[in-house]
Amino acid sequence: MFNLIRRDVILQKRQLLFFIPVILVFIIAGAPPILTFLVASIFIPFNTYAYDEKVETNILLNSLPYTRKEIIASRYLGAIVYMILAICVTSLALFVFDTPFTMTDIGISSGLFLLFSALTFPLFQILKPGYITTVVLISFILLTFLTRPVGLFVTEHLTGIIDLIINLSVAILYTGATLITMGIYLTSWGITTVIYQRKAF
Amino acid sequence: MENVIEIKNVTKRFKGFSVENINFHVKQGFVTGFIGANGAGKSTTIKMIMNLLKPDSGEVKVFGLDYKTHEKEIKERIGFVYDGNVFFEGLNLKDIKRIVAPAYKNWDDAIFHQYVDQFELPLNKAVKTFSKGMQMKASLAIALSHHAELIIMDEPTAGLDPIFRRELLDLLQELMIDGKRTIFFSTHITSDLDRIADYIAFIQSGELVFNQTIHDVVENYVIVKGGLDLLDRDTEKDFIHIHRASTGFEALTDNSGAVQATFGDNVIIERASLEDIMYYLKGGLSHV
Numbered sequence: 242m243f244n245l246i247r248r249d250v251i252l253q254k255r256q257l258l259f260f261i262p263v264i265l266v267f268i269i270a271g272a273p274p275i276l277t278f279l280v281a282s283i284f285i286p287f288n289t290y291a292y293d294e295k296v297e298t299n300i301l302l303n304s305l306p307y308t309r310k311e312i313i314a315s316r317y318l319g320a321i322v323y324m325i326l327a328i329c330v331t332s333l334a335l336f337v338f339d340t341p342f343t344m345t346d347i348g349i350s351s352g353l354f355l356l357f358s359a360l361t362f363p364l365f366q367i368l369k370p371g372y373i374t375t376v377v378l379i380s381f382i383l384l385t386f387l388t389r390p391v392g393l394f395v396t397e398h399l400t401g402i403i404d405l406i407i408n409l410s411v412a413i414l415y416t417g418a419t420l421i422t423m424g425i426y427l428t429s430w431g432i433t434t435v436i437y438q439r440k441a442f
Numbered sequence: 443m444e445n446v447i448e449i450k451n452v453t454k455r456f457k458g459f460s461v462e463n464i465n466f467h468v469k470q471g472f473v474t475g476f477i478g479a480n481g482a483g484k485s486t487t488i489k490m491i492m493n494l495l496k497p498d499s500g501e502v503k504v505f506g507l508d509y510k511t512h513e514k515e516i517k518e519r520i521g522f523v524y525d526g527n528v529f530f531e532g533l534n535l536k537d538i539k540r541i542v543a544p545a546y547k548n549w550d551d552a553i554f555h556q557y558v559d560q561f562e563l564p565l566n567k568a569v570k571t572f573s574k575g576m577q578m579k580a581s582l583a584i585a586l587s588h589h590a591e592l593i594i595m596d597e598p599t600a601g602l603d604p605i606f607r608r609e610l611l612d613l614l615q616e617l618m619i620d621g622k623r624t625i626f627f628s629t630h631i632t633s634d635l636d637r638i639a640d641y642i643a644f645i646q647s648g649e650l651v652f653n654q655t656i657h658d659v660v661e662n663y664v665i666v667k668g669g670l671d672l673l674d675r676d677t678e679k680d681f682i683h684i685h686r687a688s689t690g691f692e693a694l695t696d697n698s699g700a701v702q703a704t705f706g707d708n709v710i711i712e713r714a715s716l717e718d719i720m721y722y723l724k725g726g727l728s729h730v
Contacts, residue, residue, distance in 0.1 A: 244544040251537050252530060292530060301528040303494055305545040306517035442494040 245307065245315035246322055249289045256288055264334050274335060274342035276385075278350035279357075281327040286320040286358065287377060290365050299442045313434045317426070320358050324351055348415070352422050357381070359422075359429035366436040445506075446470045446592050446624045447491055452500030454486060461486050461648040463500070468626050468641070473618060474653075475639035476628040477716060479724065483648040484628040485525075488596045491626075492522060504592070518547060521590030523581045523627075525597040531570035535563060535580055546588040557583035575606045582610070586617070593617070595627035599634050611637050632716035642716065646723055652696075663719050664698040667691070668709035677704055683722040694722035 250257070263284070267277040292298055293316075302312050328347055335342050361377055368376060396403060406414065447468035454461045461483040468474045478484050489495040490502055493509045493516075502509065504516045529538045535558070543549040558565065561579040569580060578598060585593060593614075599607045615638050617623055629635065635642060635656070643653040652659070666681070669690050678684065680700045684693040694714060695701045702711065714722075 244541070247544075248541045251540050252533070254537075297526065297528040298530065300494060300524065301530075304492055304517065304520075304522045304524075304528070305542065306514045306547075307545065308513050441496070442489070 242311050242315055242318070245302075245312065246319040249285055249319060249323070252292055253285060253288050256284075260284055261330075261334070264331055265338075268334060268338050268340055274340065274346040275350045275353075277335070278328055278331050278342075278347060279354055281331040282324040282351065282354040283357070283381070284327060285323040286316070287361075289316070289319070290377070294365065296442055299440075303442060309438045309440075310434055313430070313437050316362060317358075317430045317433075320355075320362075324354055352418060355422050355426050357384070359426045363429055363433045363436060366433055366440065444470055446504065447626060448501075448503040448506070449487070449491070450501040450503075452487075452490060452497045452502060454490060454495060454497045456486075459483075459486075459648065461490075461645075464645075464648075464650050466643055466650055466653040468624060468643075470624050471618075471621050472640035473614065473625045473627075473638050474641040474643055475635035476626060476643045476645065477630065477632060477635065477720065478628075478645040479720065480630060482645045484630075484645060485596055486648075487645065488594060488628060491594060492520070493517075518588075519591045521585030521588065521593045523578070523585050523593070523595040523598050525600055527569060527572075527577045527581070529569050529580070529584075532568055534566050534568055535583075536565045538569065538580075539584070542584055543587075548589045550587055550589060553589075554583060554587035557586060574601045575603060578602060578606075578610070582613075591623060593623065593625045593627075595625070597628055597630070599629055599631055607631075607634065614638055632720065635716060644719070644723075646720075651723060659716070659719070660713060662696050662698055663714040664695060664701065665712045665714045665718055666693050666695060666701055666705070666709050667712070668705065672705060672708060680704065685722075694719065 260281070264277060264281050267280060303309065328351065332342070332347070361380070364376065409417070445467040449464055449466050452461065452464045459481070464483075464487065476484055476487070486495065490497050491504065493502075493513065505519060507516050509516060530541075533541075539554060543551070543554075557563075557579075561576075561583060563576065563580055563583060569577060572580060582598075585595075599610060602610065611634060614625055618625065618638075639656050641653065642656055642659050644651040654662075667690060670686060673684070673686075673691055680695050680697050681693040682696055684691055698711065701709070
């Protein structure tokens with residue numbers, strides 16, 4: 242299983258050269274730390290899918306002594322491992338460039354990353370190869386643009402929910418958000434496993 | 443354990459194509475050639491043996507084990523070579539080895555490097571720059587480096603030049619010397635099989651026609667040539683397919699003994715090559 246996770250680094254040796262410059266561009270451009278963390282986290286796991294959407298890759302992985310459950314588990318666990326690594330590197334870069342960031346930034350960005358992964362990973366198994374990267378890129382851009390208007394809409398029109406959230410203590414709010422995110426992530430993991438086990442290559 | 447692969451009543455249906463109720467087994471310690479025309483169901487069957495496809499019904503057992511409970515144990519012991527390159531194109535052989543090797547408990551680096559030297563494979567060049575023959579050699583080097591007991595190959599000789607085809611067949615023969623290995627490979631180039639196969643499994647339009655030793659195939663299947671006046675409802679019974687021309691008939695039978703008894707010296711009986719068998723059977727399985 243660890244080998245399957247490590248595989249991403251071997252595959253992406255060259256792309257990793259762009260990793261640091263991309264982060265630096267975001268930092269220098271003054272992007273909010275949340276966005277920088279998010280982009281950094283997405284880098285490796287989603288690059289992997291550019292390879293794994295190919296039928297040949299699935300034939301190879303499934304002919305090696307791995308079970309389909311393990312292959313999917315490596316994606317979900319790998320996403321978390323690479324997210325943590327990306328957060329460490331990004332924090333270091335932010336620190337070096339003297340850009341302030343908080344633990345909340347890290348918390349929110351990793352929450353968003355996990356949600357985004359949870360929503361897209363099952364899609365990778367359903368969509369036809371070749372379209373996947375495009376779909377993910379477009380949905381990521383759309384999500385980024387839509388967050389603000391949706392947020393404004395919620396603040397203006399759904400004051401009831403906002404009040405409820407405001408009245409919650411910070412501890413409950415964070416615990417709740419973490420639990421919900423984890424729940425969605427685990428559900429997505431289960432769904433993807435079921436879909437993948439039924440696939441034919 | 444005598445049978446390495448056992449396929450029982452396996453059916454797999456696709457739109458417009460199906461593999462119907464296939465039964466056969468591959469014996470340990472022998473080379474079994476799997477022949478059939480393009481689209482006959484060879485790849486589908488191999489994919490079911492590799493658990494890349496699940497049969498709609500029936501049972502596939504490898505080493506006597508079931509994929510449901512022993513997937514990893516089975517695949518540890520199989521070396522696979524596919525028609526196309528399944529390895530990450532952009533990577534070089536060294537990196538591919540880095541990804542594949544840790545998957546196997548029995549990976550043997552010394553053997554791998556021995557094959558790399560023997561095949562003169564570059565370790566630091568991207569696989570996509572390899573010729574078809576080199577890609578095949580690379581797949582083979584990887585398939586042979588973890589002491590696999592069963593080697594499964596889907597069309598390994600397709601697209602190879604005649605010289606490398608022979609080299610490959612010689613190599614496969616060498617692999618069989620220790621007597622424990624089993625090779626199962628599909629091909630539509632039947633001349634490959636005359637050289638190395640012990641058993642021939644023949645599939646046509648999703649149905650298994652026969653699975654016999656090459657000796658039995660040679661014994662039983664013959665081409666019969668004679669005058670049209672010899673044919674009538676009774677004598678035609680023993681033929682699988684008859685080709686009639688104004689000058690006489692040419693027919694294939696799987697029962698050379700019976701034909702000999704019926705016609706005696708009135709006909710010419712010739713050995714049927716695998717290609718003859720494939721060609722005549724294409725006319726349909728039903729007796730004429």
